Amino acid sequence: MRAVERKTFTVFSYVFCFLLILLCLIPLIWMIVSSFKLDREVWAYPFRFFPNKWLPNNYQTLFTSKRVDYVQALLNTAFVAVIHVTLKLAIETMSAYAYARLEFRFKTLMWRVTLFTMFIPNIAILLTSFVTVKQLGMLDTFWVLIIPSLAGAYGIFFYRQFFLNIPLSMEEAALVDGASRFRIYWNVFLPNAKAPMVLLGTGSFIGVWNSFIWPSLTITSPTKYQVMQVIRSFRNMYSEAFGVVMAASAIGAIPPLIVFLIFQRYIIKGMLISGIK
Amino acid sequence: MVVNSSVDKRRRTPTSRMDHITAYAMIIPSLALLGVFVLYPLYTSITKSLTDWNFYNSMYVGLKNYTVALRxxxxxxxxxxxxxxxxxxxxxxxxxxxxxxxxxxxxxxxxxxxxxxxxxxxxxxxxxxxxxxxxxxxxxxxxxxxxxxxxxxxxxxxxxxxxxxxxxxxxxxxxxxxxxxxxxxxxxxxxxxxxxxxxxxxxxxxxxxxxxxxxxxxxxxxxxxxxxxxxxxxxxxxxxxxxxxxxxxxxxxxxxxxxxxxxxxxxxxxxxxxxxxxxxxxxxxxxxxxxxxxxxxxxxxxxx
Structure with missing residues (x-):
């Protein structure tokens, strides 16, 4: 009796999980499917889920549009994201190492200030950050997308927690050999921190790639548009042509997806670990 | 030194002068960023919320903005x-x-x-x-x-x-x-x-x-x-x-x-x-x- 019950439950959970996958993926599948339909077919009734013929017309419109240069936007965003992630990793791990392993004056004060900033919601400083970057002459340059978002305490907090758990003996050997603190950070701590760096690095890459509000406030010249801005403006320009918008969305979703799939082993494991603590 | 490290395993042996410089060099980037892009804007947000600021000039109006907002x-x-x-x-x-x-x-x-x-x-x-x-x-x-x-x-x-x-x-x-x-x-x-x-x-x-x-x-x-x-x-x-x-x-x-x-x-x-x-x-x-x-x-x- 028990075994039968168990078996039905397992079958049930397989079916249920299949439905879950559908719930996750159907919107994305619908996006891809529609991007290969002509507008005529999109609005036709009775409708078919899959296109009659898979036509790349929307992609042609997307990449040859005179009004917006989508390739340029992809390159812009990739450039910004890569520079941002590199700088963020360097700055945050460095600070975290110093907070975790070095003693210096005002350390507690600095650490408290850093932690305090974690509790300030973005909206409280949105307008005044805008004014600040304006004063610094960064408006409508890539710097405005790269630099202000480097300010953040969460990463420092996260890496510090990780560094505190690295055994002292590992650096003692290096210290005896006369290595400087920076060398220890570079040669001992960084190689060990690969997992959290991948986790937070992919997170900030995806964050920059997907950001919309800040770029739409600060970037005004179309040659510097970011991907999400372009998708949004496609939606406004071709409000009746969902096919093109879906094509733009499908392309715009690929880079984060690739990054995620490459590092998913780290990401899901890291999430499961941090979830327990 | 030995006593020190046995008292608190986390705190390293006394940091030398060079290490101090390294420490500040490592911390200054993050602290400066937080100062310029979080703390300074926050300070401006709070002080300017008490004025009728329109980017060019501002006059102190007390809590008027807050009472208007809450209504x-x-x-x-x-x-x-x-x-x-x-x-x-x-x-x-x-x-x-x-x-x-x-x-x-x-x-x-x-x-x-x-x-x-x-x-x-x-x-x-x-x-x-x-x-x-x-x-x-x-x-x-x-x-x-x-x-x-x-x-x-x-x-x-x-x-x-x-x-x-x-x-x-x-x-x-x-x-x-x-x-x-x-x-x-x-x-x-x-x-x-x-x-x-x-x-x-x-x-x-x-x-x-x-x-x-x-x-x-x-x-x-x-x-x-x-x-x-x-x-x-x-x-x-x-x-x-x-x-x-x-x-x-x-x-x-x-x-x-x-x-x-x-x-x-x-x-x-x-x-x-x-x-x-x-x-x-x-x-x-x-x-x-x-x-x-x-x-x-x-x-x-x-x-x-």
């Missing part, structure tokens, strides 16, 4: 809406992933790995893209849902035109973007409960339902609390989806406080001082929430 009907409406959003989205966002996690838990191997990947994918899709997709799916003319309704012989629904359906559409889009992540999160919690607890409960003759009530739910308390806190905190600051899907309409039925503030950006008639007062009110709200949460969690942590 503004649209701002009130936005707060009512955010309560509704929380009511609609947070309970579902905790309970359904809990049930889903139970089903996913049993799956092993390839199928299990595939479903974990699939569950994670919606959370890496940006708000812009998911809003565009769901606007299309819910479209009156060529949308998937309305086409299905039509095939079944039912009347079509103009989702974005009615207050309730517009809000529910936004909630559903948000749910789609987040439920997979919460499911994985709760799955981590479930996997963390030792099997011996269940075995002991079974020995005592507890059925599936009793095991759920007396073993699973108490063990998951912290995870639930965290999901709840993240859910409420996130919803409180919600802006992108309603902005992109309904732009606050119909008739301000989906406007949120953060979006109300954001929209003043492009409204030259509003004094920036007023806008800042509104954002400081939001900050006070969210920190009050954070404080309450910390107060609630603390006693629990000390018990462990």
């Amino acid at each position: 503004n009907p649209t701002f009130h409406r936005a707060f009512q809406n955010i309560l509704l959003y929380i009511l609609f989205s947070v309970p579902i966002g905790v309970v359904l992933p809990f049930l889903f996690a139970h089903c996913v838990k049993r799956l092993q191997g390839m199928y299990g790995a595939a479903i974990k990947t699939a569950l994670y994918i919606p959370s890496i899709i940006s708000g812009v893209i998911s809003s565009v997709i769901f606007l299309f799916i819910l479209d009156y003319q060529g949308g998937l849902i309305n086409n299905l309704l039509r095939s079944l012989g039912m009347t079509r629904v103009n989702f974005m035109a009615q207050p309730t359906s517009a809000m529910l559409s936004i909630v559903f889009t948000g749910f789609w973007g987040g439920f997979g992540y919460s499911t994985l999160y709760q799955l981590a919690g479930l996997n963390n409960i030792p099997d011996s607890y269940y075995e002991a409960a079974m020995l005592d003759g507890a059925g599936a339902f009793k095991r759920m009530i007396y073993v699973t739910i108490p063990c998951m308390k912290n995870i639930f609390l965290l999901c709840l806190v993240n859910g409420i905190g996130g919803t409180l600051m919600m802006m992108e989806l309603p902005l992109l899907m309904t732009n606050g309409g119909p008739n301000n039925a989906t406007i949120t406080p953060v979006m109300y503030i954001y929209k003043m950006f492009s409204d030259s008639a509003v004094s920036m001082g007023y806008m800042l007062a509104c954002s400081i009110i939001m900050m006070v709200f969210s920190s009050a929430f954070t404080c309450i949460v910390f107060f609630l969690i603390k006693p629990d942590k000390s018990l462990e």
